[in-house]
Amino acid sequence: MIVLENTPSAVLVLAVGVLCGTGVYLLLERPLTRVLLGFILLSNGVNLMLLVAGGRAGASPVVGNAPPGERMSDPLAQAMILTAIVITLALTAFVLALAYRSWQLHGHDEVADDVEDRRVARQAALNAPAYEDADAAETGESLDEEAAEVYDEVADDGGRDDRPRPGGQGGEP
Amino acid sequence: MIDLDALWSAQTLVPLPVLLPLFAAGLTLALHRFANVQRTISVAALATTTVASGALMVAADSGPVVVDVGGWAAPVGIALVADRLAALMVTVSCVMLLCVLLYSLGQGIAEGEEPSDGMVAGAIPVAIFHPTYLVLAAGVANAFLSGDLFNLYVGFEILLAASSVLLTLGGTAERVRAGSVYIVVALLSSVLFLSAIALVYAATGTVNMAQLAERLPEVDPTVRLALQLLLLLAFGIKAAIFPLSAWLPDSYPTAPAPVTAVFAGLLTKVGVYSILRTQTLLFPDDAVVDRVLMVLALATMVVGILGAVAQNDVKRLLSFTLVSHIGFMLFGVALASEAGTAAAIFYVVHHISVQTALFLVVGLVEWRGGSTSLDRLGGLARLAPALAVLFFVPALNLAGIPPLSGFLGKVGLLTAGVEDGSGLAWVLVVGSVVTSLLTLYAVVKAWNKAFWQAAPPEIVADVPLPKGLVWPAGTLVALGVALTVVAGPLYGYAERAARTSMDGFTYVNAVFPDGADRGTGESVDVSADTEELP
Structure with a gap:
């Protein structure tokens, strides 16, 4: 039942952490090539993790080859890593092609926002002051004060809404 | 490796849904210069696969069929397991893939005749459509049949x-x-x-997976929870569950119509299937995660349909309804009861057929009206009545109008939710009904604008619809309606599938017929075993 006969090597675990951390950082970038580098780092980190999962290193896992009494290393973990490496290779090639095509078309490989997303976000921005106005009017007690507040809010929100919108990020309704 | 008797058993059928499309993919790639040969091979391969998987579905009804790939017994080698659930999913996928393939032949995207703006005709090796499509079929079948997490x-x-x-x-x-x-x-x-x-x-x-089902209960509960959540996170992205669903409506709509149809029908369902397996086989009896899944199901339904x-x-619009209706299936899975799982399985089958049909019909709408934007469409009910019928039936089916299969699936889910009786389940029951109504609102809005409002002058009258597109789309619509006719037996099958996947031991016993583990899966012991043999 217990696979890890002793605690895993700290160096490997640290390497997994560093690779995954840097990988995630790069994955959050906009240009596709950086995302790709992030993915490569990340998948190498995970491959190392599989290696750690396979337990301590031992003699080569060929039956009859190991000196008697010595423990063999786990071939299954290595088989899984090999498969994962091959898959990563294929997908890396594909993403590279995609980045190149993007560069051909636009001169850069940054992933653009969706057009529809931007449209929906712009509509939301246009509608925003109108909603604020209506809500404020309903809760009004003293008309003069409320009117002044509403005016301020609308002016504020109008200003605030105009600034961060152009990217249209997070426009998903 | 395999003796002659085994050649004619049900076991022979298990690897076919993976192998046939893969071999055909290789052939079509080699013969990429001959478009007609490519088409024949693709259609023949998928048709054979459909027949084989149908036979497999019948065979699996009397017990799971297991094949040890390469003749290596289960924990050492990789097992392909076709239980009722897997066989049903493979069969439905194959039927769907075949219909969409015929549609794409009619549309001629394989030949690069697709009327798309910005398309550089001739410069693109579109002969890769057939091999890629077949590889996709093999991948889907492999995911459904796999009895091994790595596979x-x-x-x-x-x-x-x-x-x-x-x-x-x-x-x-x-x-x-x-x-x-x-990507x-x-x-x-x-x-x-x-x-x-x-x-x-x-x-x-x-x-x-069978060995995992035996061993995971012995693992420390905290570690087990972490493993479960990590698996669910990975599958949740595939299935497009609410906080992880924003990628789907962004990426699906731009592809050619048949491609979007296949993706909408199949890819998310592979994620749902994996969640179902994780929850029923690997981590049964887990009330906390089930409650989390219920909340996510509600969020997926409501946020998706509002989108x-x-x-x-x-x-x-259809991509968002796709996200929304993943919530229904998740609801069924999260109930963790036989009734809930059965309803979820039936709903998956219904949703594969209806969502694919709708996307194919929208492909036709785009062909006829020159756009998919609701502002530029109109008058199609008068200009193309056949198209209007083709859209109307699956649209109502999606919204769950009786007596169509969407209604039956939803009734199953609601019944299971009421049976559960917890407060959260009741909230979800109400949420499902509201989502259904909003779905109806969304599709009726599409219907009003595309089919009933006055036709814009760009849409010319008297253009017959291409038969090559109408027949496959019509077949899928008809199959969706036929689901109502066969709903009794199909629901029975789904219930039996739910029962065997909930009880746990059927799956494990099928993979390990000798009862105990045939090997421990640890390489040390395995090599020791094989050393003793000579």
Whole structure:
């Protein structure tokens, strides 16, 4: 039942952490090539993790080859890593092609926002002051004060809404 | 390796849904110069696969059929397991894939005749459509049939690679953008899945699902919860569950109509299937996670359908309804009862057929009206009555109007929810009804604008619809309606499938017929075993 006969090597675990951390950082970038580098780092980190999962290193896992009494290393973990490496290779090639095509078309490989997303976000921005106005009017007690507040809010929100919108990020309704 | 008697048993059928499309993919790639030969091979391969998987579905009804790939027994080698659930999913997928293939032949995207703006005709090797499509079929079948977590990962990767190629077919600017979003999200979920596999292997020493079902209960509950959540996270991205669903409406609508139809019908369902397996086989009896899944199901339904209501493009509208209705299936799974699981399985079958049909019909709408934007469409009910019928029936089916299969699936889910009786289940029951009504609102809005409002002058009258497109789409619509006719037996099958996947031991016993583990899955012991043999 217990696979890890002793605690895993700290160096490997640290390497997994560093690779995954840097990988995630790069994955959050906009240009596709950086995302790709992030993915490569990340998948190498995970491959190392599989290696750690396979337990301590031992003699080569060929039956009859190991000196008697010595423990063999786990071939299954290595088989899984090999498969994962091959898959990563294929997908890396594909993403590279995609980045190149993007560069051909636009001169850069940054992933653009969706057009529809931007449209929906712009509509939301246009509608925003109108909603604020209506809500404020309903809760009004003293008309003069409320009117002044509403005016301020609308002016504020109008200003605030105009600034961060152009990217249209997070426009998903 | 296999003796002659075994050649004619049900076991022979199990690898066919994976092998046939893969071999055919190789052949079509080699024969890429001969378009007609390519078509014949693709259709023949998928038709044979459909027949084989149908036979497999019948065979699996009397017990799961297990094949040890390469003749290596289960914990050491990889097992393909066709129980009722897997066989049903494979069969439905094959039927769907075949219909969409015929549609794409009618549309001629394989030949690069697709009337798409910005398409550089002749410059693109579109002969790759057939091989890629067949590889996708093999990947989907592999994911459904896999009895091994790592093989499931391989299945996912096969279909991911194929789907990325299909999504960026032609390499136009819009598709490259959509493809970038899609592949980055998909890669992330694959990496998460792979790390989950590494941790599962470290914790239990095996990746065989039947053996995992035996060993996971012995694992420390905290570790088990972490493994479960990591797996669900990876599958949740694939299935487009609410906080992880934003990629789907961004990436699906730009692809050619048949490609979007296949993706909408199949890819998310592979994620749902994996969640179902994780929850029933690997981590049964887990009330906390089930409650979390219920909340997520509700969020997926409501947020998805509100997104659909806001859209002004039919393809995007349908993509959002797709996300929303994943919530229904998740609801059934999260109930963790036989009734809930059965309803979820039936709903998956219904949703595959109806969502694919709708996307194919929208492809026709685009062909006829020249756009998918609701502002530029109109008058199609008068100009193309046949098209109107083709859209109307699956649209009502999606919304769940009786007596169509969507209604039956929803009634099943609601009944299961009421049976559950908890407060959260009641909230979900109400949420499901509201979502159904909003779905009706969304599709009726599409109907009003595209079919009933006055036709814009750009749409010319008296253009007959291409028969090559109408027949496959019509067949799928008819199949969706036929689901109502066969709903009794199908629901019975889904209930039996739910029962065997809930009880746990049927699956494990099928993979390990000798009762105990035939091997421990640890390489040390395995090598010791084989050393003793000579």
